[in-house]
Amino acid sequence: MRKYALLEEEKNNICKVMIYQLQEETYVFLYNTKKDASCFADLCFDQLDDAEEYCKGLGVHNDNWIFIDDPSDDCQEDLIECL
DSSP, X not given: OEEEEEEXXXXXXXXXXXXXXXXXXXXXXXXXXXXXXXXXXXXXXXSHHHHHHHHHHTTOOGXXXXXXXXXXXXXXXXXXXXX
């Protein structure tokens, strides 16, 4: 499962976040642009709830999330579209 959200207001140089949930861990990718570009940092959480809570702290609300397909095997995990 992947989803991303654009922050209404930039916080700590973060404009956009993406959550990527795998079977055993969940990543939060942090972006300094709203464009579809590679992240500048990422965090790893054991639980999806912890990742979502972190994003709430940045100002993301449940209705801000945009769900997208998981990346194919030859695509970067932090990009929305495959290059």
